[in-house]
Amino acid sequence: MQNIDWSSLSFGYVKTNYNVRCYYRNGKWGELEISSSEQVSMHMAATCLHYGQEAFEGLKCYRGKDGKVRIFRWKENCKRLQSSAEAIMLAKVPDEIFKAACWKVVQLNKDFIPPYGTGGTLYLRPLLIGTGEKVGVGPADEYLFMIFVTPVGPYFKAGFKPVKMQLVRDYDRAAPMGTGHVKVGGNYAASLRAGERAHHEGFAASIFADAKTKQYIDEAGPANFFGIKDGKYITPDSGSILPSITNLSLRELAADMGLVVERRHVPIDEIGTFEEAGACGTAAVISPIDSIQDRENGTVYQIAKNGEPGPWCQKLYKRLTGIQFGEEEDKFGWCEFVDVD
Ligand SMILES: Cc1ncc(COP(=O)(O)O)c(C=O)c1O
Structure with a gap:
């Protein structure tokens, strides 16, 4: 368990140990990779930097009252990422890669899942970006799908207030x-x-x-x-x-x-x-x-x-x-x- 003051977490970035990544090259998705780097290296002409070929998701993982770890409705986030991909011509992430990436990144960072009772959760941020270079406007040939996580505190610190x-x-x-x-x-x-x-x-x-x-x-x-x-x-x-x-x-x-x-x-x-x-x-x-x-x-x-x-x-x-x-x-x-x- 990490030495984190769970009660003072906000909705912000906290460094964790690992993120997971998967590259789309030559028309297909590769193997899921584990990274401990917070950096992404890419071509300066990547389409995500110029033409907005970028989509993301946000879902949470919870430590329950029974001590078990739950992910909430990941299939819906996966479907929504696929519909974002469709809309701006990104390579679609298949369900099995999305699910495997969620499970892997949670397991690798299990020490960052806030304990039950603190109101905190582990926030998962899937990201899908065009990394292939293009100078003329058009969709990339290469993509990166990754998920990083960060522990977040309860949104309403002072209670549930309008x-x-x-x-x-x-x-x-x-x-x-x-x-x-x-x-x-x-x-x-x-x-x-x-x-x-x-x-x-x-x-x-x-x-x-x-x-x-x-x-x-x-x-x-x-x-x-x-x-x-x-x-x-x-x-x-x-x-x-x-x-x-x-x-x-x-x-x-x-x-x-x-x-x-x-x-x-x-x-x-x-x-x-x-x-x-x-x-x-x-x-x-x-x-x-x-x-x-x-x-x-x-x-x-x-x-x-x-x-x-x-x-x-x-x-x-x-x-x-x-x-x-x-x-x-x-x-x-x-x-x-x-x-x-
Ligand atoms: C523009 C916008 N609307 C609505 C939502 C709420 O969506 P969800 O309940 O899936 O988090 C979000 C957050 O993801 C959002 O960014």
């Missing part, structure tokens, strides 16, 4: 027929200005309006939006948002817990009618939303009452993290065990 968000219309993170539905670096570059400005103006994150009409909620920074009212879990249906695996899981849990699930356009002026709202993603699971300020006209939609998360946000959060940490029955079969001993 945050203020800012709705923006003067920046778009993705175009309607662009790449918003896949996890590629360019989307994040496009979202940086709005996000940094939101932080600077005192908000936890920006919420983007849909790029075409600016009438609907699209994505909540690096998370999906959901609202709850009248016994319904409502989340935007849009071709330019990332299909969040946390949102997928929350929809299944919400239905299981008796809520009606609606995926549809969510008009901005509906925000004020929600009894609860949240942003969901792997990092935080759920960030309950206190209020949303419309930056263009200054309207503030107050959602949370007395600065506290609502009952559904709490129930959903508890149920999902309960499954991930092995405290509740995993009746959907979302967790798979990694043998680390």
